Amino acid sequence: xxxxxxxxxxxxxxxxxxxxxxxxxxxxxxxxxxxxxxxxxxxxxxxxxxxxxxxxxxxxxxxxxxxxxxxxxxxxxxxxxxxxxxxxxxxxxxxxxxxxxxxxxxxxxxxxxxxxxxxxxxxxxxxxxxxxxxxxxxxxxxxxxxxxxxxxxxxxxxxxxxxxxxxxxxxxxxxxxxxxxxxxxxxxxxxxxxxxxxxxxxxxxxxxxxxxxxxxxxxxxxxxxxxxxxxxxxxxxxxxxxxxxxxxxxxxxxxxxxxxxxxxxxxxxxxxxxxxxxxxxxxxxxxxxxxxxxxxxxxxxxxxxxxxxxxxxxxxxxxxxxxxxxxxxxxxxxxxxxxxxxxxxxxxxxxxxxxxxxxxxxxxxxxxxxxxxxxxxxxxxxxxxxxxxxxxxxxxxxxxxxxxxxxxxxxxxxxxxxx
Amino acid sequence: xxxxxxxxxxxxxxxxxxxxxxxxxxxxxxxxxxxxxxxxxxxxxxxxxxxxxxxxxxxxxxxxxxxxxxxxxxxxxxxxxxxxxxxxxxxxxxxxxxxxxxxxxxxxxxxxxxxxxxxxxxxxxxxxxxxxxxxxxxxxxxxxxxxxxxxxxxxxxxxxxxxxxxxxxxxxxxxxxxxxxxxxxxxxxxxxxxxxxxxxxxxxxxxxxxxxxxxxxxxxxxxxxxxxxxxxxxxxxxxxxxxxxxxxxxxxxxxxxxxxxxxx
Numbered sequence: 189x190x191x192x193x194x195x196x197x198x199x200x201x202x203x204x205x206x207x208x209x210x211x212x213x214x215x216x217x218x219x220x221x222x223x224x225x226x227x228x229x230x231x232x233x234x235x236x237x238x239x240x241x242x243x244x245x246x247x248x249x250x251x252x253x254x255x256x257x258x259x260x261x262x263x264x265x266x267x268x269x270x271x272x273x274x275x276x277x278x279x280x281x282x283x284x285x286x287x288x289x290x291x292x293x294x295x296x297x298x299x300x301x302x303x304x305x306x307x308x309x310x311x312x313x314x315x316x317x318x319x320x321x322x323x324x325x326x327x328x329x330x331x332x333x334x335x336x337x338x339x340x341x342x343x344x345x346x347x348x349x350x351x352x353x354x355x356x357x358x359x360x361x362x363x364x365x366x367x368x369x370x371x372x373x374x375x376x377x378x379x380x381x382x383x384x385x386x387x388x389x390x391x392x393x394x395x396x397x398x399x400x401x402x403x404x405x406x407x408x409x410x411x412x413x414x415x416x417x418x419x420x421x422x423x424x425x426x427x428x429x430x431x432x433x434x435x436x437x438x439x440x441x442x443x444x445x446x447x448x449x450x451x452x453x454x455x456x457x458x459x460x461x462x463x464x465x466x467x468x469x470x471x472x473x474x475x476x477x478x479x480x481x482x483x484x485x486x487x488x489x490x491x492x493x494x495x496x497x498x499x500x501x502x503x504x505x506x507x508x509x510x511x512x513x514x515x516x517x518x519x520x521x522x523x524x525x526x527x528x529x530x531x532x533x534x535x536x537x538x539x540x541x542x543x544x545x546x547x548x549x550x551x552x553x554x555x556x557x558x559x560x561x562x563x564x565x566x567x568x569x570x571x572x573x574x575x576x577x578x579x580x581x582x583x584x585x586x587x588x589x590x591x592x593x594x595x596x597x598x599x600x601x602x603x604x605x606x607x
Numbered sequence: 608x609x610x611x612x613x614x615x616x617x618x619x620x621x622x623x624x625x626x627x628x629x630x631x632x633x634x635x636x637x638x639x640x641x642x643x644x645x646x647x648x649x650x651x652x653x654x655x656x657x658x659x660x661x662x663x664x665x666x667x668x669x670x671x672x673x674x675x676x677x678x679x680x681x682x683x684x685x686x687x688x689x690x691x692x693x694x695x696x697x698x699x700x701x702x703x704x705x706x707x708x709x710x711x712x713x714x715x716x717x718x719x720x721x722x723x724x725x726x727x728x729x730x731x732x733x734x735x736x737x738x739x740x741x742x743x744x745x746x747x748x749x750x751x752x753x754x755x756x757x758x759x760x761x762x763x764x765x766x767x768x769x770x771x772x773x774x775x776x777x778x779x780x781x782x783x784x785x786x787x788x789x790x791x792x793x794x795x796x797x798x799x800x801x802x803x804x805x806x807x808x809x810x811x812x813x814x815x816x817x818x819x820x821x822x823x824x825x826x827x828x829x830x831x832x833x834x835x836x837x838x839x840x841x842x843x844x845x846x847x848x849x850x851x852x853x854x855x856x857x858x859x860x861x862x863x864x865x866x867x868x869x870x871x
Contacts, residue, residue, distance in 0.1 A: 307814065307862065316721065316722070320698075320702075323698070323702055323780075324702055324705050324706070326702075327702040327703060327705065327706040328706045330706070330779060334779075335778065335779050336779050336782060337779045337780070337782070337783060341783060343780070343783040343784045344745060344784070347784075348691065348692065348743065348745050348784070349693075349722055349743035350691075350743045350744050350745040350747075350748070351745075353744075353859075354745070354859075357859075357860065363860050363861060363862070364860075364862070365751075365754060365812060365858070365859065365862065366744070366859045366860065367742050367743065367744045367751040367754075367755075367859070368742065368743045368744070369740055369741065369742055370693075370721070370722030370723060370741055370742070370743055371721075371722070371723040371726065371739075371740060371741045372721045372722075372723055378740055381738075381740075382740070382755055382758075384762075385755065385758040385759055385762045385763070386754070386755075386758050388758070388762040389608075389757070389758040389761050389762050391754070391758060391812055405705045405710065406701055406705065406712070406717070406720060409705060409710050409711070409712055409717075410701075410712055410714075410716075410717030410720065411717070413711070413712055413713060413714045413716075413717055414714045414717065414718075461738035461739075461740075462736050462737070462738060463726070463727075463730035463735055463736050463737060463738070463739045464730065464736065465682075465730045465731055465733070465734045465735055465736050466731065467731070468655070468658075468718040468719075468724070468727050468728070468731070469714065469717075469718040476736070477736055480736055593721075593723070594718055594721045594723070594727065595718075595721055595723040595724060595726055595727025595728075595730070595741075596727055596730055596731075597723055597726065597727070597739065597741075
């Protein structure tokens, strides 16, 4: 394979680097919040999952003429960001603000701030497209003579990826480390890894992780250019699946050291990251990178595959993703571990998929059920994992959540509950 | 906690590689600004080489040099990529197309639009399946990358390649966010001293006590201020000097990084 050609390095010093990743010190997931097309707050997402109800609808966004379905969050047009942060006002940050206001999340951060101090809480967030919608719209209003962007365009408050962390940090009144991870659709899974490392290194005492992606023209027309957008509500693992439905959403979690976990409270047990080394926009056909990420997540949690009770699959409903993920999952777990993609309910939230599906995994544990994958009429007989089509009551003690992105960026998370 | 710099890569105006840059940054050779010649990467398969944008080429050039200097196998090494603004030329073309009647963008433009494009191309070029992340901290993007790379080396006890790149936006975005030049920089960082170790580093997050360390040469100082990826220049200068030094890098908000550089 040409990708692995040996190149110009005369001599490698061989290091004994092939050891298992160190066992992760679990982290307490103390609080979390969600907003997506299923509604505002984790209760709205939980209710929709319970009712097996999808938030997808025919695309009616920004004059887009594509025949597709979207997961749109209602009411953003009427919900500007807090007046003192108007410089940051855009669809992405409106969505961020909505999620900060749900589930008592902001109050939990205020309490943590009192405990640790504002500079000891990091804000580590993911987004793939940030506030690019503002830039797209500004390009429609360029000065006809000079080509200049309109005077109300705010680059650092909207377009730059860091704007999200900057906005959320200011909104929460924090002053610690902050950054944005932008690794496409794995972004808000990978933020858990960043928080874990910074906590373990003693740089911080807590972290606000999560992130946001909002509807924009770039992703709708971009995925369409790749032939990856379905004209129907997306059907993960269906034999006739033909692409994604794009959605928008936001989610946040407050991570602290394990001694802060309440009995029965959610824990992050493991993280596995890998790269595909294959292609910019197609997954490795055998799911090598995906399998590696899942294996590393299990290793870092110190558990075997059989200890996972539910897998929240990446399950985008593209033919390539679902088949490569299925090979990776069945290769590692066999065919008995229940799994589903919740993208039939939310759509593909792209950079926000990781945090959204992490929180859904926590809801499955807390409420004792395996959520069904929606819209799938007939499971693809070529796929062999136990893809769940009706909600199942079950004791879910440990979950694994997969997020894979463009550029071959893979991240798997393992969650459990404190004793 | 100390980590060890094993290799450095650099491509910047008048600083075509680390070998040429080291005496300039050490102050023994004068700095002469010159346009960056962005090389096509010899590492990429032909299809990817054609598709790669300027930031990808900068990242691969710097990364390749740093790993070659370190004598470390990139296929077995985790990476941290960081950039303020990603591929600005590509963004401009997409926004232009989306403002037109057809709203047609090419698949290549779209997949190049992800902030982790350099990481994706690097993984394909090197065959690395190791963990990789792609960060943004606006003007503090290099500092954000250094913090994560340091934490990863210390906590996971693995080597990490830190690769930063930035390039100018075309107009009209340039008027909104001026990035003065093309810069790619890479450090290979390791948890233990090896025969290739050049210097040791400690990174501390502190409340900003003063101004960041500046470059004595006015043209290098202009480069430092003009390109987010070049905010690392005082650190590179300390590494080039090869003596114990303290470097303060601007970080986010009211924080800065105190980086202690010591011979190993």
